[in-house]
Amino acid sequence: MTRTASAGTYRLGARTVNRLGYGAMQLAGPGVFGPPKDTPAALAVLREAVALGVNHLDTSDFYGPHITNQLIREALHPYRDDLVIVTKVGATRGDDASWKPAFSAADLERAVHDNLRHLGLDVLEVVNLRAMFDVHGPAEGSIEAPLTALAELQRRGLIRHIGLSNVTPTQIAQGRTITSIVCVQNHYNLVHRGDDALIDQLADSGTAYVPFFPLGGFTPLQSSALNAVAARLGATPMQVALAWLLQRSPNILLIPGTSSVGHLRENLASAALELDTDDLATLDALGARP
Numbered sequence: 259m260t261r262t263a264s265a266g267t268y269r270l271g272a273r274t275v276n277r278l279g280y281g282a283m284q285l286a287g288p289g290v291f292g293p294p295k296d297t298p299a300a301l302a303v304l305r306e307a308v309a310l311g312v313n314h315l316d317t318s319d320f321y322g323p324h325i326t327n328q329l330i331r332e333a334l335h336p337y338r339d340d341l342v343i344v345t346k347v348g349a350t351r352g353d354d355a356s357w358k359p360a361f362s363a364a365d366l367e368r369a370v371h372d373n374l375r376h377l378g379l380d381v382l383e384v385v386n387l388r389a390m391f392d393v394h395g396p397a398e399g400s401i402e403a404p405l406t407a408l409a410e411l412q413r414r415g416l417i418r419h420i421g422l423s424n425v426t427p428t429q430i431a432q433g434r435t436i437t438s439i440v441c442v443q444n445h446y447n448l449v450h451r452g453d454d455a456l457i458d459q460l461a462d463s464g465t466a467y468v469p470f471f472p473l474g475g476f477t478p479l480q481s482s483a484l485n486a487v488a489a490r491l492g493a494t495p496m497q498v499a500l501a502w503l504l505q506r507s508p509n510i511l512l513i514p515g516t517s518s519v520g521h522l523r524e525n526l527a528s529a530a531l532e533l534d535t536d537d538l539a540t541l542d543a544l545g546a547r548p
C-alpha cells in the first residue's frame with residue numbers, strides 16, 4: 259500500500275479510488291489560461307502524483323482551455339488501469355480568459371468530444387455537469403435540459419457516470435430524477451462550510467463529495483489557529499487543512515491542486531496525519547466564524 263492510500267478509499271461511480279487525489283487545474287497558465295510557465299515541471303507533477311499512489315485526477319477541457327487535458331495525456335497516456343480521470347463540462351472560455359456558461363445540448367456534446375480527444379479516451383469515466391447560474395457559487399435554476407442532454411451522451415456510451423458541480427441540494431434532487439449522480443463537487447474547506455449538512459446527506463446515500471478549493475483556492479488558507487495546530491503536530495498548515503477534510507466525513511475525496519512537485523508530496527503526506535479531538539475542536543471553530 260502506498261502512503262497516499264493510507265487515507266483510505268471511497269467509491270466513485272463503479273470504481274474505488276484513494277481518498278487523496280489530485281486536481282490538475284493549477285497546471286495551466288496564470289488565471290487557468292494558456293500554457294504553463296514550465297511544461298516539463300507540469301508533466302513531472304502529474305507523473306509524480308501517479309507514482310505516489312494517486313488514482314483520481316480531476317480536470318476539465320476548459321482549463322487552459324485544452325491545456326491540462328493535453329498535459330495529462332502527454333504525461334500519463336496510456337493510462338494505468340486503476341486511474342480514474344474525472345472531467346467537467348458546462349463552461350467555456352472567452353478570449354479574455356472569462357468563464358462562460360456552455361449548457362446547450364450542442365455545447366455539451368462538443369465538450370464531451372473535446373475531453374475524449376484531448377485525453378485520448380474512448381469513454382469518460384465520470385463527467386461533472388458544472389452549473390453556471392452563478393459562476394462563483396451555487397444558485398438555483400433548473401438543470402433538467404443540460405442534464406438530460408448529458409444523460410443522452412451517457413446512454414450513447416461516451417460517459418460512464420455523471421456528477422454535479424457548483425450545485426444546490428434542490429438541483430441534486432432534480433438531477434437524481436434524471437440519472438444517477440455519483441459525486442458532487444462544490445466549494446468547501448475549513449473556513450467555507452456552507453455544505454456541512456449536504457455532505458452528511460450525501461454520505462448517507464454513499465455519494466462522494468469532492469471539495470474544490472480544499473486549500474482555499476487561488477489564495478491558500480491563512481489562519482493563526484491553523485498554524486498553531488500545524489506547529490504542534492510538526493506538519494504544515496496545508497497538511498492540517500487536508501487532514502481535517504479527511505476526518506470530516508468518509509465520503510470526502512480530496513483533489514488539492516498544485517503546480518509544484520514539492521507541494522504535491524507535502525499534500526499527499528497528509529494521509530498519515532491524525533488530528534486529535536482538541537485539534538478538531540480548534541479547527542472546527544474556524545468554520546463557525548462569520
Ligand SMILES: NC(=O)c1ccc[n+]([C@@H]2O[C@H](COP(=O)([O-])OP(=O)(O)OC[C@H]3O[C@@H](n4cnc5c(N)ncnc54)[C@H](OP(=O)(O)O)[C@@H]3O)[C@@H](O)[C@H]2O)c1
Pocket residue numbers: 280281282283284316317346388423424443444469470471472473474475476477478496497513514515516517518520521522524525
Ligand atoms: N468544479 C469547479 O468549479 C472547480 C473550481 C475550482 C477548482 N476545481 C478543481 O479543484 C481542484 C483544487 O482546487 P484548486 O487547485 O483551485 O485550489 P486548492 O487545491 O485549494 O489550492 C491550490 C492553491 O494552493 C497552492 N498550494 C497547493 N499545495 C500547497 C502547499 N502544500 N503549500 C502551499 N501552497 C500550496 C497552490 O499553489 P502552487 O501551485 O504554488 O502549489 C495553489 O495556489 C482544481 O485543481 C480543480 O481540479 C473545480
